[in-house]
Amino acid sequence: MADIAASAPAAPGAAPGAAPRRSRRIPTGVTIALVWLLAMLAIAALADVVAPYAMTKMDLRARLAAPGTWAHWLGTDELGRDVLSRLIFSIRISLAIAFGATVISAVLGTALGFLAAHFRGLVEQAVLMLADFQASMPFLIMALAVLAFFGSSLPLLIMLMGFFGWERYARIARGLAIAAQAQGYAAAIRQLGARPSRLYFAHILPNIASTLIVSMTLVFPEIILLESGLSFLGLGVQPPMTSLGNMVGYGREYLTSAPWIMLAPASTIVLTTLSVSVVGDYLRDRLDPTLR
Template identity: 75%
Template sequence: MTNISAQPATVIYEVRAKKKRGVPVFVIIGFAWIAVVILIALTADWIRPYNITAFDLKNRLSLPGNAAHWLGTDELGRDVLSRLIVSIRISLLIAFGATLISAFVGTTLGFLAAYFRGVVEQLVVMLADFQAAMPFLIMALAVLAFFGSSLPLLICLMGFYGWERYARIARGLAIAASGQGYAAAVTQLGAKPAHVYLKHILPNIASTLIVSMTLTFPEIILMESSLSFLGLGVQPPMTSLGNMVGYGREYLTRAPWIMLAPSFVIMLTTLSISITGDWLRDKLDPTIA
């Protein structure tokens, strides 16, 4: 006779054993690529072979693989490798800064909605629904076309991408945490609301927010690349991955390496962050012991 009561315990053991398995190969590769990209961004000024605005008109549209220009040159004789290295730093700076702004704004509004409830909660939910319903690319194009494009403005504008996700997550988890014993006990001891939310509720929902950041980060990279591709993102002489793709499209048949090199980096970076984000979500899932 089968012991039915032992089945749930067996399932839990199998889930725990699955969770404790080694890190998958693709996740290791993803982490390695992210580490390489971050290292390149931090050391861009030291490892780039040439200045990004240095012309070499004798070697215009030079093929990749030569000793002087490993990844070839563009239509003005500028070194593609040097521009790619600096573009990685600018794109990561925009994505990292915008992700932090988005997470801060969304989490703050979510906490305010969970604490005050009533009218404040309805207002935050309404703003989140409005943000989710409006195509962000159209709004960004309108803002950049009216105010012009600069790096600080671009970072702040991209910081409003995806904040409604953090607001919904923070609001729902904060309401659930407030109903648990630890938050109520700290409140009864005389702790201020800010202390309760920052010292007790936020650490308990931080894993979910971090995973959401890993999922938003590649989307911001792609959004910045789209804006730069349309000519409203990073402006010359500064360069970004999307900026390089935008300028390289005119030479796709004659010099495809100008466009393919940054496109390859965008693809690998977004794919690596997405893979590691999915893995972190599984590892940090509180429903799995």
């Protein structure tokens, strides 16, 4: 059997005795998802340039115009506003909220996870108790209460969304930081006199960054859906600004007479969250050493 295995022909182009390697080719589905996300980012950045009309421009003579005309590719809403233009600006607002909230959540959770890993004891227990409390509380109900009491504004909405999902980063950062401290490089850096901040942020954080990035890709679509739900209920983005959830909320009243008002932003929400999830799953498979 050993002779047969030794005499088996090697794969074309492979060096003799070389171990099989995983294909570096990006799957077609992931490529499509990346193209979609890049297109969304480009639209958000160039909204003022690519939008054919202003976000609030009304044409009462073209109220509820059906899609397919040169003047209004995606039709108009109940006030004669161009659906395509409002969709473009809605993508900008929704992505800005999602990116800002994801960054805030990741920074807050990672910092608390590092504090728990460094001090241990009572500090660690307090952080874990806060994480359990956050995970057990229905965040949508808490967000509704806060926005109903303080009123809705874009900075407040981004800060509030930033408290969503921080417990995931805290648990991941704490566990990986404790594991890193048990390894030789962290102990050697500490013995050289490095400050704790330098140890965690200059040495431990780069080693766990891939796991945190994958977690961000998983939280990002959830924040988009959460913001869409709040805007749908009327407590998210307020006029004259618009978001994807805001457009869906206004379009539900015309679902039977003018379905394009709601279908355009709803389809964008579905495709964007699906694309982020597909890219996140691909990154997890590529960056997780246990799956190699």
